[in-house]
Amino acid sequence: MKLLNRLLPHPLLTLMLTVIWLLLVNRFSLNSLVFGFFLGLLIPVVTQPYWPNRPKLKSPLRLATYVLLVFWDIVIANITVARIILFMPNSKRQPTWVEIPLDIRTPEAIAMLGGTITMTPGTLTADISADGRHLLVHCLHAPDTASVRDEIKTRYERRLKEIFE
């Protein structure tokens, strides 16, 4: 078991690298599967010092639904932003900063939340507080900052908390 842990420090990373290699090759063959798996074994071992802790995934299935949700929101976000850009005069637009207190502590989860906020409707992650407990978010058009904060907390942060913590 210990040997297996040494050889396979990040099983998920190995799987991901293999899949990415197959996608890069763009044609499935046993050759590329074996070579991809070889890379998947080699890279995690070589980069081991940079991954002191393996991020724990409580529920991979929830992660899949989360990804689908975010994809859908990205489509909506694009339409919302396009409408603001095309039809709203600059004088009527109310850009503001919003700070969001974080309940999640896992760095990976916070990074994912930040990325999600940037990709979804009218919001953009700008910074994190020095103690890592608040996110600074810029809104393209937000007459009501409290609702933006609530939506991010209930829609994304709650789900990420279930996935990672």
Added chain:
Amino acid sequence: MILDLLITGFIVLGGFFGFVGSFGLLKLNDPMSRMHAPTKATTLGVGGVLLGSMLHAVVYEGRLSAHELLITLFLLVSAPVTANFLAKVFINQQTKPKDLPVPGDCELWATHNKPEHRSADTPEA
């Protein structure tokens, strides 16, 4: 024929959102708002073109092309990071701590956490 129309539709959609993204860069009037345009509108812009390209590969070359999925993946990973870097440069060069909302009892955002802004009781990060 219908598939042709669908492919065309995706590419035109992609072109439209790409255009909106670039137009937003010109039209919006402050640096932070300007970043919203390329990070979002462009995702669907590139996404539309990629969907068209995948469909084209399936219909005309009879194989599933996976490169597009990879491009989407890399785009989704890199766009927020780029935006975050640009935002940090903006915060660093053009704002003071008092321009931004206060992050709870911590007082400073990470970018502002440098000697000239730090008061005696601010935690070091």
